[in-house]
Amino acid sequence: MSFVVRQIAKRADGGDIIRTRTLDNAEITVGRGTDCDIQLADLGVMLRHARLLQLSDGTVAVEATGGIPLEIGGKFVNRADLAVADEPAINIASHRLTLTKGDAPGEIAITAERVIAATDAADAASETGIFSLRETMPSKRGLAWVLAGLVLIIGLALPLFMMGANDLPADMVAAAARPEGVSGAGKLVPSLGGDDVKKAGYSADMVWTSGPLSTAHAGLSNKCGACHTQPFVSVTDSACVSCHKPDATPDHASADRMATGRLPAGGFEAGIHKGLNLPEGRCASCHKEHEGPRGALMVAASFCTDCHTGLSGRLKNTKITNVPNWEDHPQFKPTLVSVASLTAPTFERVSLADKPVERSGLIYPHDIHQSATNGVANMVQKQGLAAGANGALACNYCHTPDSDGVRFKPIEMEKNCGACHDLAFAKDGGIVRTLPHGKPEQVAGIIRDFYLGQALSPRAGVQRFAFERRAPGKLAEVELADLRITSTGEARARGDAAIAQIFGADGKAGGLCSDCHVVNNTGAPNAAERYTVAPVTLASHYLPKGRFPHNQHKTYDRKTGDAACVTCHKGVMVSKASTDVLLPSVTQCRDCHGSSNVATNVAATCSTCHGYHYGEGGQGGDFAGSPHRKPAKPATVAARALPVKLGSAAPVGAKARRAAV
Amino acid sequence: MAGQAAGNANRKASGKAIVRAPREITHEGFLTHRRSRWLKIALFLSALAIAVYIFTDPQPRANGGSVAGYALGTIGALLIVWLSLIGLRKRIITSKPYSLKGWTSAHVYLGLSLIVIGTLHTGFQLGWNVHSAAYVLMMIVILSGIYGIIVYGRLPGKLSANRQEATQPQMLEAIRALDRQLDTAAQPLGKDEADLVRVSLEQTDIGGNLWQRLTGQQPNCGTAKARDAIQALVNQQMRTVKPDPRLTQILFLLERKSAALAQARRHIRMKTQLEIWLYLHVPATFALLAALIAHILSVFLYW
Known part of the structure; x- marks a missing residue:
C-alpha cells in the first residue's frame, strides 16, 4: 500500500521538471502547508486541503479537510470514493491530481501538476497594452472608418436617395398668386408657412440646407425639390414663377428694357457668373434664400440707385428721371388730367416745379369750401356736416379714406356735394322736385314739362325756386310771378328761359350746373339739346408710382386733423380754382424723411414709397383685376357728365339758396 | 566636436564661464522651426482672410456663397486636404521636400489659421446641416490639435522626471x-x-x-x-x-x-x-474629409 507522487513543474523555457517520490502510507495529505505529503505552492490551496486514503486495491477515499469542496469530474464534493481504474482527476485551485494505477501492484500513482498558469498580472498584458492606449481604445483607423461612413451616409447617401421633385403646398401657391396691394407697403414680410413648417416633417436632403428659409418660404423647408429642380443647376426663374405668377408679381419692366437698362455687370464676379452660365437678372440675383426669416426680401438700399443713377444713359428712351439718391430725388411729377373725357381721358406727367395745371373739367374753389365764415360754413353748421375744429367743412367730408387708409375713395357728386348742391328746382306742395345729376338731356325735358304742366293745369302751392340774386323780400314775389302762365306759348318761353338759367350757359348768373361745370351752348333749336356739360375726369392717384400711406401721417408737425392735412397740402386754403395742383413737393417729405435736421428723423429708403414688382407702370397690385392694369394707365377715371351752368362763386342749389335767405 | 570647439572659442572670446551653445546643437522645436517661418505665413494668411472679409460687402449678408466666401472656402478645403496628408508624410522617412519638423510646423500653424479662414467662410452662419457639421468637425480637429501641442510641450519633461531613469x-x-x-x-x-x-x-x-x-x-x-x-x-x-x-x-x-x-x-x-487626442484628431479628420465631400457636392447639387 503506497502512493507514488509525480509533481510536474514548468520550466522557464517551457519544458517539464518531474519529481517522483514514493510514500509508503495508506493515507496522505494534500495542501499548501510544508507538512503536507503533497505540497502545492498555490495561494488558492488551503494549508491542509485534502486527505487521500487507500481503501483497498483500486479504491481511494478522498476527503476535503480545508473546508473547501473538491472538484471531481465536474462536481464539488466534500468526500468521495474513487476507482483508480477510472483514472479520476481531482481539481484543487490551479492544480490537478490525477490518480492512476502504479507500476507495482497495490501502488497508486498521483500526478500533480499546475493546470492554470501562475497569476502574474504583469505578464497578462504586454508592455504596449499597458502603457499605450492601443488595447484600451478602438483603433483610430476603425473609428475613422465608422465616423467618415456615418457622415457620408447621413450627409450624402441618404439625401441623394431622397432628393427629387416635391408637391407644392396649395395654400402657399394660392398666397403667391395674390397680388400685393398698396397696403402691403412697409409690411413686406408675409406671415406664411407658419403651420406648414410645423407639419413640414423630415426629409433627408434637409441636411443640405445652407440656412433657414425666409418666413414666406418656410413651408418649403422639407421640399428642396420645389426650387432645386435640377442637380448642379442653380435655381432658375421657372421654379419661382411656378408659384409667383407674373400677374401677381409683374416684372419691373420688360425683359429687353431691363437688359438694356441694367448696370452692365463687370469684374471678377460677373466673369465667374458668366463662366458658370448664371445670367444676370435672375430672381435669385436679388432674392437670396436661406438667409433667415427676412432673407429673400433683404435687398440692399443701393439696389435701386445702382441702376437709376444713370439709367437715362443706358436706356435712352426712358421717361424716368435719374435718381442718384434720396437727396437728389427729382421733384414729383404728378399724373394730371390733360383732357377730360367720359371715355378716353388723357393724362400727362408734369413736374410740380413746372407750374402744373390740372384740367379735370370741374369747377371747384377749395378756398370757399374751407372758409369758416361764409355761406359754406353756415350750411355745414345748419346741416350738421362733418366740420373741422374751426367750423369749416372737414377735409374728409369729401376726401374719405379708403379701407387701407392709404388713399381715398372716389369723389361722388351725390355723396360729397349733394348735401348742399342738391339740384332742387321747384316745390310741389310738400315735395321738392330735383333734377337728375349726370343726365343733362333729361334735365331740359323735365323743366319744360314742369312749365307746360303748370300752364295747362295750374295748381296752388307750386313754387319754382329762383337762383339769381334778388333784393331781399322780393324773392317770393318773383317766384310767384314766374308761374303765372296764361298760354302754352308763354309756358314754352318761360321753360326755355328756365333751362338756360338752370344750365347757366352763356355766363348767365344763377345756374345750377355751371356752379361746378363748364356748360356750352351748341345753339341747337331744340332747347333740350342746346346745352352740353363739359366732361369731368378726376384723377384717383396723382403719384401712382409711389405709395403714401395717409393714415400713417395723421399727425404732422404737432398738428392733427385738417390742420395736419393743410400743413402739407399748403395751397388748399387759398386755392380759387380746381386747376391748382395742391400736392406737397418732395422737399416736404424730406422735412422728416432722411433729414438730419429734425429730431424725428425717419429713415427713407426707396421701398418706403416704391415697389419693385409693381410693373412698368409702378402701380403693381393696386389695380389688380381692373381693366386699367394691363394697359398700364397711370390713373383711374372718375368722369361724369353733369347738368347746369353758372360760373360765379355765389352759393347755389336750393338748399344753398335757402340758407342764404 | 566642432560644436565643442566653437563653444571653447566663444568662452575665450566672452570670458564668461557659461556660454550659450552654438545654434547647430541647440534643440529647435517644431513651433520655432526656421524662426517661426510658418507662424508668420499663417498670420499673414489669417490677416489676409480678415481683410477680405472686412473689405468685401456681400449682400444681403456674408456667407460662403459670395466671391469672398468661395475664395475662403477653396483655400480652406485645400488646406484641410494638405493638413491631413501629414499622416502620409510622417510614414515616409525623408528630408525632402520638407523635413518632417518643418512639415509639422506648417501643419500646426496652417491648421491654426484654418480657425480664421473656416470661420470667416461660414459668415458666422451655423445650423443643423452638413455644412456646419463640416465646420464643427474641423473645429474638433483643430481644438484637439491645440490640446496635442499643449501636452507635447508640457508633458515629456514630467514624463521623464517620473520615470527616474527607469524604462x-x-x-x-x-x-x-x-x-x-x-x-x-x-x-x-x-x-x-x-x-x-x-x-x-x-x-x-x-x-x-x-x-x-x-x-x-x-x-x-x-x-x-x-x-x-x-x-x-x-x-x-x-x-x-x-x-x-x-x-x-x-x-x-x-x-x-x-x-x-x-x-x-x-x-x-x-x-x-x-x-x-489622436483618437479624436485622426478619426475626426477623416469624418471631416467625408463631410467636406458632402459639403462641396451638396452645395453644387442644390446650387
Missing part, C-alpha cells in the same frame, strides 16, 4: 518581482491572509480602463485593498501581541508594490494624455 519594461519587471516575492511570502499563511494576497496578485490592473488611465486613479485597485486589509490586521495584532512577522513582511512588499504601481500609473496617465 517601461523595468517598471513592469519591478512589479513582477514584487508579485513573485509576495507569492512566496504568502505560502505559509492561512486562507484568509492568503486570499488577501491573492487579491493583490490577481486583481491589480496596472493600466485600467480609459478613465483610470486619464486620471491615474484606481480606487478599487486590488493591491490597495490588500494593503489596507493587511495593515488593519497588523494594527489589530499590534494592540495585543507582537505582529506576525510574515504579515509585516507582506505589508512591506505591498507598500513597495503600491509605490511601483503609482509610478507606473503616473507614467500611463501622461502617456494617455499624450495619445488620447
Whole structure:
C-alpha cells in the first residue's frame, strides 16, 4: 500500500521538471502547508486541503479537510470514493491530481501538476497594452472608418436617395398668386408657412440646407425639390414663377428694357457668373434664400440707385428721371388730367416745379369750401356736416379714406356735394322736385314739362325756386310771378328761359350746373339739346408710382386733423380754382424723411414709397383685376357728365339758396 | 566636436564661464522651426482672410456663397486636404521636400489659421446641416490639435522626471518581482491572509480602463485593498501581541508594490494624455474629409 507522487513543474523555457517520490502510507495529505505529503505552492490551496486514503486495491477515499469542496469530474464534493481504474482527476485551485494505477501492484500513482498558469498580472498584458492606449481604445483607423461612413451616409447617401421633385403646398401657391396691394407697403414680410413648417416633417436632403428659409418660404423647408429642380443647376426663374405668377408679381419692366437698362455687370464676379452660365437678372440675383426669416426680401438700399443713377444713359428712351439718391430725388411729377373725357381721358406727367395745371373739367374753389365764415360754413353748421375744429367743412367730408387708409375713395357728386348742391328746382306742395345729376338731356325735358304742366293745369302751392340774386323780400314775389302762365306759348318761353338759367350757359348768373361745370351752348333749336356739360375726369392717384400711406401721417408737425392735412397740402386754403395742383413737393417729405435736421428723423429708403414688382407702370397690385392694369394707365377715371351752368362763386342749389335767405 | 570647439572659442572670446551653445546643437522645436517661418505665413494668411472679409460687402449678408466666401472656402478645403496628408508624410522617412519638423510646423500653424479662414467662410452662419457639421468637425480637429501641442510641450519633461531613469519594461519587471516575492511570502499563511494576497496578485490592473488611465486613479485597485486589509490586521495584532512577522513582511512588499504601481500609473496617465487626442484628431479628420465631400457636392447639387 503506497502512493507514488509525480509533481510536474514548468520550466522557464517551457519544458517539464518531474519529481517522483514514493510514500509508503495508506493515507496522505494534500495542501499548501510544508507538512503536507503533497505540497502545492498555490495561494488558492488551503494549508491542509485534502486527505487521500487507500481503501483497498483500486479504491481511494478522498476527503476535503480545508473546508473547501473538491472538484471531481465536474462536481464539488466534500468526500468521495474513487476507482483508480477510472483514472479520476481531482481539481484543487490551479492544480490537478490525477490518480492512476502504479507500476507495482497495490501502488497508486498521483500526478500533480499546475493546470492554470501562475497569476502574474504583469505578464497578462504586454508592455504596449499597458502603457499605450492601443488595447484600451478602438483603433483610430476603425473609428475613422465608422465616423467618415456615418457622415457620408447621413450627409450624402441618404439625401441623394431622397432628393427629387416635391408637391407644392396649395395654400402657399394660392398666397403667391395674390397680388400685393398698396397696403402691403412697409409690411413686406408675409406671415406664411407658419403651420406648414410645423407639419413640414423630415426629409433627408434637409441636411443640405445652407440656412433657414425666409418666413414666406418656410413651408418649403422639407421640399428642396420645389426650387432645386435640377442637380448642379442653380435655381432658375421657372421654379419661382411656378408659384409667383407674373400677374401677381409683374416684372419691373420688360425683359429687353431691363437688359438694356441694367448696370452692365463687370469684374471678377460677373466673369465667374458668366463662366458658370448664371445670367444676370435672375430672381435669385436679388432674392437670396436661406438667409433667415427676412432673407429673400433683404435687398440692399443701393439696389435701386445702382441702376437709376444713370439709367437715362443706358436706356435712352426712358421717361424716368435719374435718381442718384434720396437727396437728389427729382421733384414729383404728378399724373394730371390733360383732357377730360367720359371715355378716353388723357393724362400727362408734369413736374410740380413746372407750374402744373390740372384740367379735370370741374369747377371747384377749395378756398370757399374751407372758409369758416361764409355761406359754406353756415350750411355745414345748419346741416350738421362733418366740420373741422374751426367750423369749416372737414377735409374728409369729401376726401374719405379708403379701407387701407392709404388713399381715398372716389369723389361722388351725390355723396360729397349733394348735401348742399342738391339740384332742387321747384316745390310741389310738400315735395321738392330735383333734377337728375349726370343726365343733362333729361334735365331740359323735365323743366319744360314742369312749365307746360303748370300752364295747362295750374295748381296752388307750386313754387319754382329762383337762383339769381334778388333784393331781399322780393324773392317770393318773383317766384310767384314766374308761374303765372296764361298760354302754352308763354309756358314754352318761360321753360326755355328756365333751362338756360338752370344750365347757366352763356355766363348767365344763377345756374345750377355751371356752379361746378363748364356748360356750352351748341345753339341747337331744340332747347333740350342746346346745352352740353363739359366732361369731368378726376384723377384717383396723382403719384401712382409711389405709395403714401395717409393714415400713417395723421399727425404732422404737432398738428392733427385738417390742420395736419393743410400743413402739407399748403395751397388748399387759398386755392380759387380746381386747376391748382395742391400736392406737397418732395422737399416736404424730406422735412422728416432722411433729414438730419429734425429730431424725428425717419429713415427713407426707396421701398418706403416704391415697389419693385409693381410693373412698368409702378402701380403693381393696386389695380389688380381692373381693366386699367394691363394697359398700364397711370390713373383711374372718375368722369361724369353733369347738368347746369353758372360760373360765379355765389352759393347755389336750393338748399344753398335757402340758407342764404 | 566642432560644436565643442566653437563653444571653447566663444568662452575665450566672452570670458564668461557659461556660454550659450552654438545654434547647430541647440534643440529647435517644431513651433520655432526656421524662426517661426510658418507662424508668420499663417498670420499673414489669417490677416489676409480678415481683410477680405472686412473689405468685401456681400449682400444681403456674408456667407460662403459670395466671391469672398468661395475664395475662403477653396483655400480652406485645400488646406484641410494638405493638413491631413501629414499622416502620409510622417510614414515616409525623408528630408525632402520638407523635413518632417518643418512639415509639422506648417501643419500646426496652417491648421491654426484654418480657425480664421473656416470661420470667416461660414459668415458666422451655423445650423443643423452638413455644412456646419463640416465646420464643427474641423473645429474638433483643430481644438484637439491645440490640446496635442499643449501636452507635447508640457508633458515629456514630467514624463521623464517620473520615470527616474527607469524604462517601461523595468517598471513592469519591478512589479513582477514584487508579485513573485509576495507569492512566496504568502505560502505559509492561512486562507484568509492568503486570499488577501491573492487579491493583490490577481486583481491589480496596472493600466485600467480609459478613465483610470486619464486620471491615474484606481480606487478599487486590488493591491490597495490588500494593503489596507493587511495593515488593519497588523494594527489589530499590534494592540495585543507582537505582529506576525510574515504579515509585516507582506505589508512591506505591498507598500513597495503600491509605490511601483503609482509610478507606473503616473507614467500611463501622461502617456494617455499624450495619445488620447489622436483618437479624436485622426478619426475626426477623416469624418471631416467625408463631410467636406458632402459639403462641396451638396452645395453644387442644390446650387
